[in-house]
Amino acid sequence: MPNYYKDHPEIGFHLNHPLMKRIVELKERNFADKDKYDDAPVNYEDAIENYKHILDITGDIAANIIEPNAEAVDQEGPHLIDNRMHYASKTYENLEATRKAGLWGVSMPRQYGGLNLPNVVFSMLSEMISSADAGFQNIWSLQSCIDTLYEFGTDEQRAKYIPRISNGETMSMDLTEPDAGSDLQRVMLKATFDEKENCWRLNGVKRFITNGDSDLHLVLARSEEGTRDGRGLSMFIYDKRDGGVDVRHIENKLGIHGSPTCELVYKNAKAELCGSTRMGLIKYVMALMNGARLGIAAQSVGVANEAYFEGLNYAKERSQFGKKIITFPAVYDMLSRMKAKLDAGRSLLYQTARYVDIYKALEDIARDQKLTPEERQEMKKYTRLADAFTPLSKGINSEYANQNAYDAISIHGGSGFIMEYKSQRLFRDARIFSIYEGTTQLQVVAAVRYITNGTYLNITKEMLEGEVSEEMKPLKQRIARLIDLYEEALEKVKADDNQDEQDFLARRLYNMTAIIIQSLLLIEDASKAPELFAKSANVLVRMAEEEVTGSSAYIKAFTPADLEHFKVVEEEV
Numbered sequence: 001m002p003n004y005y006k007d008h009p010e011i012g013f014h015l016n017h018p019l020m021k022r023i024v025e026l027k028e029r030n031f032a033d034k035d036k037y038d039d040a041p042v043n044y045e046d047a048i049e050n051y052k053h054i055l056d057i058t059g060d061i062a063a064n065i066i067e068p069n070a071e072a073v074d075q076e077g078p079h080l081i082d083n084r085m086h087y088a089s090k091t092y093e094n095l096e097a098t099r100k101a102g103l104w105g106v107s108m109p110r111q112y113g114g115l116n117l118p119n120v121v122f123s124m125l126s127e128m129i130s131s132a133d134a135g136f137q138n139i140w141s142l143q144s145c146i147d148t149l150y151e152f153g154t155d156e157q158r159a160k161y162i163p164r165i166s167n168g169e170t171m172s173m174d175l176t177e178p179d180a181g182s183d184l185q186r187v188m189l190k191a192t193f194d195e196k197e198n199c200w201r202l203n204g205v206k207r208f209i210t211n212g213d214s215d216l217h218l219v220l221a222r223s224e225e226g227t228r229d230g231r232g233l234s235m236f237i238y239d240k241r242d243g244g245v246d247v248r249h250i251e252n253k254l255g256i257h258g259s260p261t262c263e264l265v266y267k268n269a270k271a272e273l274c275g276s277t278r279m280g281l282i283k284y285v286m287a288l289m290n291g292a293r294l295g296i297a298a299q300s301v302g303v304a305n306e307a308y309f310e311g312l313n314y315a316k317e318r319s320q321f322g323k324k325i326i327t328f329p330a331v332y333d334m335l336s337r338m339k340a341k342l343d344a345g346r347s348l349l350y351q352t353a354r355y356v357d358i359y360k361a362l363e364d365i366a367r368d369q370k371l372t373p374e375e376r377q378e379m380k381k382y383t384r385l386a387d388a389f390t391p392l393s394k395g396i397n398s399e400y401a402n403q404n405a406y407d408a409i410s411i412h413g414g415s416g417f418i419m420e421y422k423s424q425r426l427f428r429d430a431r432i433f434s435i436y437e438g439t440t441q442l443q444v445v446a447a448v449r450y451i452t453n454g455t456y457l458n459i460t461k462e463m464l465e466g467e468v469s470e471e472m473k474p475l476k477q478r479i480a481r482l483i484d485l486y487e488e489a490l491e492k493v494k495a496d497d498n499q500d501e502q503d504f505l506a507r508r509l510y511n512m513t514a515i516i517i518q519s520l521l522l523i524e525d526a527s528k529a530p531e532l533f534a535k536s537a538n539v540l541v542r543m544a545e546e547e548v549t550g551s552s553a554y555i556k557a558f559t560p561a562d563l564e565h566f567k568v569v570e571e572e573v
Contacts, residue, residue, distance in 0.1 A: 004128040005059025008305065010343060010532055011124050012055070013525070014350040015048055023118050023354060024048070026361035037110045051121045057101050058125045065097045066132035070258075073135060074425055078260035083246040085213035085260050087139075094136050095168065104143055105166025108150060112158065113166030119360065120353040123298040127346070130302025134429040135258030137302065139211050141295045145171040145218050148288045149237065151363075152275035157237065161216060169215035173288055174238070174264065176208045182442060184220065184281055185230040189266060191221035200236055200273060202244070202266040210436075212262025213247050215240050219266075220285055223277050230281040236271040244269030255428030290386075292437045293394035294356065297349045300394075300401035300433045304345060307404035307426045308338045311411040314423075318413075325411075334407050340539040341400040343532075344518035347525055352393040355386040388450045388459070395443030396514045398433035405430040444510045452494060452502070456513045457487055463520040469527035471534070475541045479519050482544055485552040486512050498560045505558065508551040515544045 005011060024047045033040035041047035069090035076088040087095075098104065107122050108114025117125075122144070130137035146165045150158055165171060180186035189204030202221055206212070217238040224232035238245065249263040275284055312335055315326035325331050359382040362375055371379065405427040409416030416423045434440045450456050460483050468476055490509065493502055519541050526533035 001060070002063040003056065003059040004062045004131055005055040005124075007059070007063075010346060011127065012052065013529055013532060014120065014124070014346070015051060016528075017350070017354060019354045019358070020048070020120075023120065023357045023361065026358065026365065027116060027118050029365070033110055033116070039115070040110060051117070054103075054106070054115065054117070054121070055124055055128075058103060059128050061097050061101055061103075062128045062132035066094050066129060066136055069093055070133040070136075071422075071425070073133060073258040075257075077257040078250055080247060080250050083248070085247045085250060085262060087260070088258055091136060091139070091258055094133070095139075095170075098140060099168035103140070104168040105146065105162060107144065107147060108162050108166060112150075112162035114162070118353075118357045119294070120350055120357055123294065123349060123353045126295055126298035127302040127305070127349075130299040131306045132302075133258060134299055134303050134426075135256040137299050138256060138259035139170060141299070142171045142173070142211050142214070144291050144295060145173050145216075145288065147291055148218060148235075148284060149274060151287060152235070152284055153237070157272065157274070161237065161239075164215065170211055171216050171218070172209055172211045172214040173292070174206045174209050174212070174217050174219040175285065175288075177205060178207050181208075182438070184233075184285065186228075187220050187222060187233055187281070189219070189221040191223040191234060191236060191271070194270075197270070200271045202236060202238065202269045202271050204266050205248075206264040206266070208251070208436075209262045209264055210259055212260060212264050213240070217245075218274065218284075218288065219271060220280050221271075223273075223280075231278055233280040233282075233285075234277045235274040235280040235284040237274050238266075238269055238271045242270040253432075255425070255431055289437060290356075290390050293390055293443075294349075294352060296433055296437050297345075297352070297393040297397040300397035300430070301342070301346050301349050303401045303426055303430050303433070304338075304342045304397070304404040307401070307408040307423065307430070308335070308342050310421075310423050310426065311335060311338060311404075311408040314408075314412050314415075331411060334411060336535065336539045337543065338404045338407055340522075340536040340543060341404060343525070343536040344515075344522050344540050345397040345400045347521040348389070348393050348514070348518050349397060351521055352386065352389040355382045355389055358382040359386055384455070385459075388447070388455055391438075391443040391446035392510075392514050392517065394438070395434070395440045395447070395510070396518070398430075399440060401430040401433050441507070444506050447510055447513070448502075448506045451490065451506070451509050451513055454490075456517065457483070457490065460486075460516050460520060463517070463524075466520075466524060467527075468523055469530070471530065472523045472527045472537065475523050475526075475537055476520070478541055479516060479523070479544065482516055482519075482548040485548055486516060489552040489555040492556055496560060500563055501558065501560045504563060504566070505555055508555060512548050512551050515540070515547050519544045 024044050034042045041050050072090045073088040078085055078087050105114040106117045109116050126141050129140055143165055177187055191200050191202055194201050219236045219238050221236055222232050223234040244267055246265045247262050248265050251261040315331050318325045359379050362379040408423040409427055412423050415421050522537045522540050526537035
C-alpha cells in the first residue's frame with residue numbers, strides 16, 4: 001500500500017538534523033512527562049521513534065483515505081443549508097479518519113490531550129496531507145490556531161478549549177472583511193462589552209474566512225470605540241455552541257474546493273477576550289499569521305511534491321516518436337528543475353520550522369521559570385532567524401508550487417488540460433498559495449529589511465563556513481561567487497538611496513536571497529545524503545547561477561530614471 005511518509009524518504013531525512021536534539025530537549029523539558037503519560041518519550045531516541053510512528057500513520061491515511069477522496073471532494077465541494085456550512089460528503093470521512101488516529105491538537109501539551117509535537121513534525125504531517133488534498137489540509141491545519149490561544153489565553157481558556165481541539169473540533173481565524181484584506185488596520189467588526197452578561201458581543205461581517213463555520217473561531221474585532229487603526233483592535237474567542245453567527249455565502253473558488261471559504265454575519269455573538277485589549281493586530285495576529293504562513297509553506301511543498309510525481313510518472317509512461325518522453329532533454333530538464341525546487345523548498349521549510357521550534361519552546365519555558373542568560377540569547381537568535389526565514393519560506397514555496405503544477409500540465413500536454421487528470425486540480429489548488437495569508441509581494445515587503453540591513457548576507461556567509469563533503473565543495477565555491485555578485489547588487493541599491501528604486505528591485509533581491517540560501521541548505525543535505533539530494537543540488541546551483549547572474553546584471557545597470565519606463569500611469573496629485 002502507498003504511504004506518503006515511507007514512499008518519500010526525503011521527509012524523514014529532516015528528522016536527523018542536529019538541531020532536533022535541542023528541539024526535543026526543550027519540548028520535552030528533560031522528559032518530565034515520562035512518568036505521567038504512557039505515550040510520552042523517555043529519551044531523545046524514543047521521541048524520534050514516536051515522531052516516525054505518527055508520520056507513518058499520517059502517511060497511510062493521506063495516501064489511502066484522503067487522496068482517494070480528493071477528486072470527489074473537489075467535484076462536490078461544501079454547500080450552504082439554512083445558513084450553515086456543510087462539508088463535501090467525503091470530507092467527513094477524512095475528518096473521522098484523522099480524529100480516530102488522534103491527529104488533532106497534536107502540537108498541544110499532553111495535559112490538554114495533545115501529542116506535544118514540535119512544529120517541524122507538524123509541518124511534515126501538513127505536507128503529506130496537502131499532497132493528498134490541499135483543500136483538506138486547510139481544514140486540518142487550522143487546528144494550529146490553538147497555538148495562539150495557548151500562548152496568549154488564560155489558564156481557564158486553555159483548559160476549556162484546547163481539549164476540544166484535541167478531540168477533533170475545528171478552528172478558523174476570522175480576520176478579513178469586505179473593506180479589510182491585506183490592510184487589517186481597517187477591520188471594523190465591532191466588539192462591545194455586555195456588562196449585564198459579563199461578556200463581549202460581536203457585530204459585523206467577515207469575508208474570505210477559511211473553514212468559516214468551524215467550532216471555535218479566533219476573531220479580530222474593534223474593541224476601542226472611536227479608533228480607526230490597529231491600536232483599537234483586539235482578539236476574541238467565539239464558540240459556535242453559543243450561536244449568533246450565520247454563514248451568508250460560500251465562495252465558488254477556482255481551487256481548494258474542499259476548503260469552505262465563507263462570508264460570516266455576526267449578530268450580537270457572545271465572545272471572550274483573548275489576551276489584552278488593543279493587542280489583537282499588533283501582537284496576536286502577527287503570531288497567528290506567522291504560524292499560518294509556515295502552514296502554507298508546508299501546503300505548498302505538498303502540492304509541489306505531488307505535481308512533480310504526477311509529471312514524472314506520466315513522462316515514464318508516455319511515448320512519442322517511438323521513445324518515452326522522459327528521455328527528451330526538454331522534458332528531463334523540466335523534471336529536474338521541479339525536483340530541485342521541491343527538495344530546496346522542503347529544506348527551507350524545515351529549517352524555518354526548526355528555528356520556530358527553538359524560540360517558541362524557550363518562550364513557553366519562560367512562562368514557568370526564568371531563563372538563563374544563555375537561554376535568553378538563544379531565544380533572541382532563533383527568533384531573529386525565524387522572523388527572517390518565514391517570509392522566504394512562505395513566498396518561495398508558494399511560487400514553486402505554482403511553477404511545479406504548471407510544469408506538470410506541460411508534461412501531460414493536452415491531457416493536462418483535461419479534467420480527468422489530477423494535474424489540473426493541482427494547478428487550480430496551487431494558485432491561491434501565493435495569495436492568501438499575505439501575497440508573495442507582501443512576503444517581499446516582510447523580508448526586505450533583512451535584505452537591506454545585511455541579515456541574509458551575514459547568514460549566507462556564516463553558512464559558507466560550514467563543512468560539506470568533498471563532492472559538494474565545488475558547488476559551494478560556485479555559490480560563494482554568487483554571494484559576491486549578490487553583495488555588489490545590494491550595495492549598489494543602497495548607494496542609490498532611492499526608495500522607489502529599492503521597492504522596484506526588491507523582488508529580484510528577494511529571489512536572489514532565497515535561491516542562495518536554498519542552495520547552501522541543499523548542499524548541506526547532499527553532503528549527508530547524496531543518494532537523495534546530489535542531483536538536485538547540482539541542478540539548483542545552476543539555477544542559482546542563472547537567477548543571480550541575470551538579476552545582479554539587471555540591478556547594476558538600473559538607474560532611478562529607468563523607473564519612468566515602467567510606470568503605467570502618472571501619479572495623481
